[in-house]
Amino acid sequence: METFNQYMEEYKKEMKKGTIRNAYKGLMEYIMDLRTHLHNKYPDYFVSSLYYGYMDMTYFSFSPDSLKDRKLKIAIVFVHDTVRFEVWLSGQNKEIQRKYWKLLKESKWDKYNVVPTTNGVDSIVEHILVPNPDFSNLKTLTEQIEEGTLKFICDVEEFLDKN
Numbered sequence: 001m002e003t004f005n006q007y008m009e010e011y012k013k014e015m016k017k018g019t020i021r022n023a024y025k026g027l028m029e030y031i032m033d034l035r036t037h038l039h040n041k042y043p044d045y046f047v048s049s050l051y052y053g054y055m056d057m058t059y060f061s062f063s064p065d066s067l068k069d070r071k072l073k074i075a076i077v078f079v080h081d082t083v084r085f086e087v088w089l090s091g092q093n094k095e096i097q098r099k100y101w102k103l104l105k106e107s108k109w110d111k112y113n114v115v116p117t118t119n120g121v122d123s124i125v126e127h128i129l130v131p132n133p134d135f136s137n138l139k140t141l142t143e144q145i146e147e148g149t150l151k152f153i154c155d156v157e158e159f160l161d162k163n
Contacts (some may be wrong), residue, residue: 024055028052033052034145035062038076045064046062047060047061048061057077058077059078061074061090062075062149067153067160072089072100073090074149075087075088075123081144083132084131085133085144086128087126087129088122088124088127090122090123091124101124107159107163129148130144
């Protein structure tokens with residue numbers, strides 16, 4: 001097992017190369033631009049500030065009133081380990097999260113991946129939007145994320161309206 005000092009030596013080497021720093025900077029700029037695009041295009045939706053994370057995940061919420069009124073939120077998430085974009089349904093707190101998780105589990109809703117447990121996780125439902133993002137065409141990537149997120153929201157709203 002490596003020590004913290006050994007990790008920092010490796011970190012220093014990688015930072016000197018500049019590749020990770022430049023990739024991270026470009027990624028954060030893209031996600032901020034995506035957030036701004038959605039905020040401007042959908043002014044009735046609540047769009048949170050960006051959570052940068054610890055190079056585990058970076059996300060912002062993008063939620064219509066219909067979900068906010070139920071104390072639910074949608075998160076557009078970049079998962080660093082897998083280098084992919086996902087969309088999550090989450091609750092405003094653990095109590096809300098458990099309530100809707102139970103509803104989804106008991107209904108056996110299988111349209112999306114309902115997480116196996118709410119313990120230690122921030123989501124109720126997770127869905128991969130873009131498994132292998134092409135960062136050479138950001139316009140197309142933004143369209144994929146936007147369309148996938150809107151479909152996810154519509155499907156969640158439809159389920160909740162029926163249940």
